[in-house]
Amino acid sequence: MKIKKLVQVMIVSCGILSLAACSSMHKSSSDNADMADVNGGGAQSSGLGDGSGTFGTDGMSPQQLLAKHVYYFDFDRSEVNDNEKPAIYANADRIMANPRTKVLLEGHTDPRGSREYNVALGERRANAVAEIMKSKGVNPDQIRVISYGAERLAVPGHNEEDFKQDRRAVLVYLQK
Amino acid sequence: MRKFSAILFLFVSLIFSNCAFALLSLELTRGVAGAIPIAISPFATEGSNPPEDISAIISNDLQNSGRFKVYGRNSLSSFPSSVHDVQFDYFRNLGVDNLAIGQIRSVGYDRYEVTFQLLDVIKGKADAGQQAVVVSKKIEVSGAQLRPLAHHISDMIYQQVLGVRGVFSTRxxxxxxxxxxxxxxxYVLEVSDQDGYNPRPLLTSKDPIMSPAWSPNGRQIAYVSFENQRASIYIEELATGARHIVSQFRGINGAPAWSPDGRKLAVVLSKDGSPNIYVLDLATRQLSPMTHDWSINTEPTWSPNGRTIAFTSNRGGGPQIYQLNVATRAVSRLSYDGDYNARASYTGDGNHLAMLHRENGVFNVGLLDLNGGSFHLLTNGADNESPSIAPNGSMVLYGTNYSGRNVLGMASSDGRVQIRLPARSGDVQDPAWSPFLS
Structure with missing residues (x-):
């Protein structure tokens, strides 16, 4: 479990590091906006090259879970990974506690394949997160889903590590 | 916001008009052994220098079609500009069958008289050269019309020699x-000439734009724009830039495809939970569901006779191409090779389907023969996307990745010719070839 340790260390150090250093790892504007209110939780999508691919929630504090707004998916899949669920539950609780809050769930894919098919795949990913939130009791009227497919990549690169960061759903709290 | 867009448009237009280069430039990456040899003699100029080198444009057009081997300014030692100057023996010895000659005469006020002749070198004799003339044209145009005229001349040569309409005047x-x-x-939706010249922005946005689709008459483009964090389908007039929203339901509004008569738009909507194909009547706004299930159904494309729509569906597991009878809505599967086939489009004769095909994790463009069922690849390697067929069926245009950037590529429908159009700035993707425009 050396890798888990490493991830934990990275989470802590990223909290200490300046936001600029964190967000410079990300090119997507939507992710940057998300990063701004994330602080420590920014580590989950930083992809610092640990190669484990587990962008999950192991060892995160309740605060860090609440701050995690990016949930990663496996290649060609739209099922939510179990290790992403605690962060989704935490945010579902927050949304339920604030009935006037509206959120946007963005679905994204990596750049390979057909663009419109990727839009459909991205919507399934965002819907999968929305379904978990609804099953927790979130009012469907508080959630809107949009799929960008492969049109808003997290990173512009073309290797497997980049693709891992692209395959995601992003939770965006909309202003009231 | 409108004002801002107008200023931005002006700004972008200025950038482009200031750079003498095209945004895209053609690069023949693989040619054909059996290309037809043709000589293009540099056109003689009389009076003030014309702003465009017509014979160079024609040479580029024909060379990049992959169908011709061009002998031009750098490979000829004789530059005839009228029939009685032609030494037919010289051209016969070069091994060319056809020779294009011409003159450009400045007649003042930015007007030019262009004379063009295509000669059959085999028929030609020094004493009776007129018999060799197979095409002859004299046209007066402005300086700005010289480039379109050059493409028109390329079209005439292509038609005369190959018996097929050329696509050099398409966009x-x-x-x-x-x-x-x-x-x-x-994100910028742009339209350029077929050779990448004259790029003009139709829409500039900080949000993604995708899936441009030409109307059959070439005057409008439908596309998907994600403005205001919503996917909407717009139709924009090319001439005026005026646009309107045609579809803005909850969820996906995507993959617009014009019916061959231009009256309907097939679209993909997920308003009822899952992406399904609908046909929107543009006059009555009536929406007819074509598919209705819980799988992914997307990327509709009409057959040339308008009776069937091919589309991508994962109803059998992975994405494959299916065909839908528009009248009965009966569905049958078309693609069987490989575990990923998507984004189909019909050739003009309706006999083939170009599609995106994945094999061993690599995405290529393939062509399926709908009569015989045979399938062959047109590209080799790179992550390709969005195949779009030229209106004469000669080439397939697609997005590809080259040196870490998205660029456009073209492949001949027999796969023997491949051309890359590198972008000079940014990524270029999701292309659509226009219909014939005149």
């Missing part, structure tokens, strides 16, 4: 993506 639509360091990414 391309595509999405230009410019990633700005520390700033929002810029």
């Amino acid at each position: 391309l639509a595509y999405i230009l993506v410019q990633r700005v360091p520390n700033g929002p990414t810029r």
Whole structure:
């Protein structure tokens, strides 16, 4: 479990590091906006090259879970990974506690394949997160889903590590 | 906001008009052994210098079609500009069958008289050269019309020699993506000439734009824009830039495809939970569901006779191409090779389907023979996307990745010719080839 340790260390150090250093790892504007209110939780999508691919929630504090707004998916899949669920539950609780809050769930894919098919795949990913939130009791009227497919990549690169960061759903709290 | 767009448009237009280069430039990456040899003699000029080198444009057009081997300014030692100057023996010895000659005469006020003749070298004799003339044309145009005229001449040569209508006067639509360091990414829907020249922006946005689709008459483009964090389908007039929303339901509004008569738009909507195909009547606004299930159904494309729609569906597991009878809505599967086939489009004769095909994790463009069922690849390697067929069926245009950037590629429908159109700035993707425009 050396890798888990490493991830934990990275989470802590990223909290200490300046936001600029964190967000410079990300090119997507939507992710940057998300990063701004994330602080420590920014580590989950930083992809610092640990190669484990587990962008999950192991060892995160309740605060860090609440701050995690990016949930990663496996290649060609739209099922939510179990290790992403605690962060989704935490945010579902927050949304339920604030009935006037509206959120946007963005679905994204990596750049390979057909663009419109990727839009459909991205919507399934965002819907999968929305379904978990609804099953927790979130009012469907508080959630809107949009799929960008492969049109808003997290990173512009073309290797497997980049693709891992692209395959995601992003939770965006909309202003009231 | 409108004003801002107008200023931005002006700004972008200025940038482009200031650079003498095209945004895209053609690069023949693989040619054909059996290309037809043709000589293009540099056109003689009389009076003030014309702003365009017509014979160079014609040479580029024909060379990049992959169908011709061009002998031009650098490979000829005789530059005849009228029939009685032609030494037919010289051209016969070169091994060319056809020779294009011409003159450009400045007649003042930015007007030019262009004379063009295509000669059959085999028939030609020094004493009776007129018998060799197979095409002859004299046209007066302005300086700005010289480039379109050159493409028109290329079309005439292509038609005369190959018996097929040329596509040199057609256009391309595509999405230009410019990633700005520390700033929002810029998405631009652009239209350029078929050779990449004259790029003109139709829409500039900080949100993604995708899936441009030409109306059959070439005057409008439908596309998907994600403005205001919503996917909407717009139709924009090319001449005026006026546009209107045709579809803005909850969820996906995507993959617009014009019916051959231009009256309907097949679209993909997920308003009822899952992406399904609908046909929207543009006059009555009536929406007819074509598919209705819980799988992914997307990327509709009409057969040339308008009776069937091919589309991508994962109803059998992975994405494959299916065909839908528009009248009965009966569905049958078309693609069987490989575990990923998507984004189909019909050739003009309706006999083939170009599609995106994945094999061993690599995405290529393939062509399926709908009569015989045989399938062959047109490209080799790279992550290709969005195949779009030229209106004469000779080439397939697609997005590809080259040196880490998205660029456009073209392949001949027999797969023997491949051309890359590198972008000079940013990523160029999601292309659509226009129909014939005149």
